[in-house]
Structure formats: structure tokens, C-alpha cells
Amino acid sequence: MLPSEGFVPHSLQPLHTFALSSQCQNFVEITDSAQLKSQCFKVPFCLLGEGSNTIFLNDYAGTVIKMATQGITITERSHDFLVSVAAGENWHQLVTYLLEQGIAGFENLALIPGTVGAAPVQNIGAYGVEIAQFIEAVDYFDIDSGSFKSLTNQQCHFAYRESVFKHALKNKAVITQVHFKLSKIWQPVLSYGPLQQLKNPTPQQVCAQVIQTRNSKLPNPYKLANAGSFFKNPIITNSELAQLITTYPEVPHYPHGAGHHKVAAGWLIEQAGLKGYKIAGIEVHQQQALVLVNHGNSTGDDLINMIAHIQDIVLTRYNISLEHEVRLIDQDNECHISLEQSV
Numbered sequence: 001m002l003p004s005e006g007f008v009p010h011s012l013q014p015l016h017t018f019a020l021s022s023q024c025q026n027f028v029e030i031t032d033s034a035q036l037k038s039q040c041f042k043v044p045f046c047l048l049g050e051g052s053n054t055i056f057l058n059d060y061a062g063t064v065i066k067m068a069t070q071g072i073t074i075t076e077r078s079h080d081f082l083v084s085v086a087a088g089e090n091w092h093q094l095v096t097y098l099l100e101q102g103i104a105g106f107e108n109l110a111l112i113p114g115t116v117g118a119a120p121v122q123n124i125g126a127y128g129v130e131i132a133q134f135i136e137a138v139d140y141f142d143i144d145s146g147s148f149k150s151l152t153n154q155q156c157h158f159a160y161r162e163s164v165f166k167h168a169l170k171n172k173a174v175i176t177q178v179h180f181k182l183s184k185i186w187q188p189v190l191s192y193g194p195l196q197q198l199k200n201p202t203p204q205q206v207c208a209q210v211i212q213t214r215n216s217k218l219p220n221p222y223k224l225a226n227a228g229s230f231f232k233n234p235i236i237t238n239s240e241l242a243q244l245i246t247t248y249p250e251v252p253h254y255p256h257g258a259g260h261h262k263v264a265a266g267w268l269i270e271q272a273g274l275k276g277y278k279i280a281g282i283e284v285h286q287q288q289a290l291v292l293v294n295h296g297n298s299t300g301d302d303l304i305n306m307i308a309h310i311q312d313i314v315l316t317r318y319n320i321s322l323e324h325e326v327r328l329i330d331q332d333n334e335c336h337i338s339l340e341q342s343v
Contacts, residue, residue: 008026009023009024009025009059010023010024010026010027010064011023012024012056012060012064015027015048015051015064015066016048016051016052016054016055016056016227017050017051017052017113017221017222017225017226017227017228018055018221018225018226018227018292018294018303018326019225019294019296020055020056020057020294020298020299020300020303022056022057022058022059022060022300023059023060024046024056024059024060024061024062024063024064025060025061025062025063026062026063026064027063027064027066028063028064028065028066029066029068030065030066030067030068030069030088030174031068031069031070031088032069033069033086033141033148033176033177036141036174036176037141037146039065040063041143042062042063043062043171043332044060044061044062044063044332044333045062045063045064045065045171046060046062046063046064046065046329047065047067047171047174048064048065048066048067049066049067049087049088049114049115049117049118050090050113050114050115050118052113052114052118052221052227052228053113053114053118053122053227053228053325053326053327054227054326054327054328054329055227055300055303055326055327055328055329056300056329057300057301057303057304057328057329057330057335058300058330058331059331060329060331060332061331061332062332065174067087067088067115067117067174067175067176068088069086069087069088069089069117069176069177070086070088070089071085071086071089072084072085072086072089072094072097073085074101074103079183079184079185080181080182080183080184081103081181081182081184082136082179082180082181083098083103083179083180083181083182084177084178084179084180085116085177085178085179085180086116086117086176086177087115087116087117087118087174087175087176087177087178088115088116088117089115089116090114090115090116091109091112091113091114091115091116091118091119091124092110092111092112092113094106094116095107095109095110095207096110096207098182099203099204099207103182104182104186104203105134105182105183105186105203106134106182107188107203107204107206107207107210108126108127108128108129108189108192108195108206108210109124109125109126109127109129109131109210110207110210110211110214111210111211111214111215112124112126112228113221113228116178117175117176117178118175119131119178120132120135120138120156120158120163120165120175120178121163121165121166121175122161122163122166122325123158123159123160123161123162123163125160125161126210126214127189127191127192127193127195127210128189128191128192128195129189130158130160132153132156132158132163134180134181134182135153135156135158135178135179135180135181136152136153136179136180136181137150137151137152137153137178137179138150138151138156138175138177138178138179139175139176139177139178139179140165140169140173140174140175140176141173141174141176142172142173143171143172143173143174144172148176149173151164160232160233160235160256160262161232161325186203188201188203188206190206193213194209194212194213195209195210195213216287217287217288218287218288218291219285219287219288219291219293224293224295225293225294225295225296226285226291226292226293226294227292227326228291228326229265229266229290229291229325230290230291230292230307230324230325230326231265231269231290231310231322231323231324231325232265232322232323232324232325233262233263233264233265234262234263234265234268234320234321234322234323235256235260235261235262235263236260236261236263236320237259237260237261238259238260238261240319241253241261241263244263244318244320248271248318251263251264251267251268252264252267263320265290265322266288266289266290267289268314268317268318268320268322269284269289269290269310269314269322270289272313272314272317272318274289274310274313275289277306277309279298279302279305279306279309280297280298280299280302281294281295281296281297281298281302282294282295282298282302282303282306283295284306284310292306300330303328304337307324307337308337308339310322311337311338311339312339315339321338321339323336323338324336324337
């Protein structure tokens with residue numbers, strides 16, 4: 001039970017798309033970045049956008065702070081457009097808005113759920129494109145000093161689903177605005193899946209294909225509760241890949257730097273026979289094994305058991321460890337589920 005002294009519990013179920021039944025001790029919505037100056041950041045607190053990559057496993061004994069700031073500014077420069085966007089703006093709506101303005105580059109990232117402010121944290125990516133390629137700077141509120149600061153792209157330490165905001169600045173920074181640099185010379189990225197069939201497409205055609213592909217494979221989180229791609233695609237060495245291919249020659253893999261390859265986690269899970277596997281109301285999605293869906297009547301413990309089961313099966317079958325991409329929040333902190341913890 002949550003402590004109730006001085007607070008009114010707030011339901012978290014509608015605030016995260018996996019929709020487990022839970023509540024928080026206190027809830028604050030930020031509509032103006034100036035509010036952050038007077039906001040109490042007493043631990044525990046949790047920063048939230050649209051909750052599409054966050055799951056509350058239990059009641060949260062702290063304050064949930066939702067960024068809901070709005071605003072888009074476009075500045076034309078000689079070779080590119082500088083697009084400055086408030087953290088609370090919806091990501092997909094930004095993609096479509098910019099295409100309407102004749103500004104391309106984000107089309108491979110269409111239909112990714114969530115807010116603009118959450119995009120740099122996770123370094124969102126899809127179909128051969130990562131958001132880090134376009135970020136010029138990230139503005140944030142520094143909790144320790146109570147002042148507004150900015151980081152260059154390099155200072156953000158972007159990597160695959162990683163950034164400084166998940167490490168050195170975790171729970172120390174509130175992203176307020178992201179500045180994107182989008183070239184006037186558009187170069188389509190058509191190296192992944194169904195995009196390869198497009199011949200001399202327009203940005204709108206690439207966007208339409210991405211939307212069609214995502215809709216055909218991924219459930220709409222606002223119709224069937226889910227948190228999108230649940231596991232990271234594991235990165236393995238070239239020698240580990242060579243060994244894997246001897247047994248599983250069909251495994252999809254993509255170069256990741258000189259000495260490594262990225263392997264498709266969804267394929268590993270599907271080939272292990274886990275599509276449709278259920279624990280309580282939580283199921284490995286029938287069309288895309290990388291997604292876990294919540295049909296209801298499920299708990300955080302059910303989800304933890306599902307994660308551990310998938311990790312165990314994949315490790316046993318392929319000798320590959322899966323990490324969950326989705327942020328899991330326990331009673332007072334973020335937590336990570338691994339086989340060592342769940343055994």
C-alpha cells in the first residue's frame with residue numbers, strides 16, 4: 001500500500017501503454033519548463049513522457065513527473081533546417097508535421113510511440129536509422145544546480161539504445177527541448193526489409209511504407225496494451241556470429257562496427273517457439289515475437305516471470321543473453337531483470 005499522508009494516490013494504468021494496474025503517491029504534469037524551477041525532486045521520483053517505453057511493475061512510492069510541454073520552431077539555414085522541439089511533443093506527429101512542411105529525414109522513424117523528450121534518452125531507432133544522426137543539441141534542466149543547460153551531440157554519448165541520460169545524467173536531468181539538424185539534401189535509407197523494394201521513392205512514400213510495415217506487425221498500444229519492442233537486438237562478436245550461423249544459417253544479422261554484428265531478437269524468440277506463449281494475461285505477440293502484450297488481469301510478477309522465461313530459453317538455445325529495452329519501474333526505482341536475479 002502507498003503512504004497516503006499529504007498525498008492523493010494517482011492511477012498509473014492510463015499513464016503507461018502496458019497498462020498494468022498500479023498507482024503512484026503523487027503526480028505532476030509539467031506544461032511549462034519554468035515549473036521545473038519550483039518542482040520538488042525528492043527521491044523517489046520518475047520522469048515520464050507518454051509511458052510507451054516504461055512499465056510500472058508495482059505501486060510507485062514516489063512522484064511521477066510527466067513532461068507535457070509543447071512547441072516546434074523551424075529555422076532555415078544554408079544547408080539544413082534547425083528544428084527545435086519541446087519535450088512533450090508527440091514523436092510521430094512531429095514526423096508527419098515536418099513532412100508536410102517539406103522537411104524529410106525522420107520517415108524511417110515514423111509511428112514510434114512516445115514523446116520527443118524521450119527520444120534521445122533511448123536513442124530511438126528503426127529501419128537503419130537512429131535519432132542520434134539528427135540531434136544537434138539537447139537542452140535540459142539540471143536537478144542538482146536548479147539551472148537550465150545544454151549538451152552537444154557528442155556530449156550525449158549516443159550508442160545503440162543508449163545515451164548519457166541513462167547513465168551519468170540518470171535522474172539528474174529533465175530534457176526540456178531537442179534541437180534537430182535536418183539536411184536539405186534528402187538521402188533515403190532503404191537497407192532494411194520492405195524498404196528495399198522501393199525504387200526512387202519520395203520521403204512520403206518511405207514514410208507510408210514504414211507505417212504499413214509497422215501496422216502489419218506491431219499492435220497499436222492504444223488498442224492492445226504493450227510497450228513496443230521489448231528486448232534489445234543483442235550485439236555479438238563476429239566469431240560468435242560465425243558459430244551461430246553454423247546451426248542457424250537463416251538468422252538475420254547486421255554489421256555493428258568492425259568486430260560485431262547485431263542479431264534480430266524477435267527472430268531468436270520466434271524460432272524458439274515462443275510466439276503465443278502466455279503467463280496470466282501477458283503474451284508473446286502472435287505477429288511480432290519481439291513484443292509482449294497485456295490482455296489484462298496481470299501483475300508485475302507475471303511480467304518478470306515472462307521476461308525470465310524468454311531470457312532462459314534464448315540463452316539455452318543460442319547462448320545469447322537478452323536485455324530488455326523497456327524501462328521497468330519497481331516500488332521506488334528502475335530495475336533490470338536478468339537470469340542472475342531471477343534464478
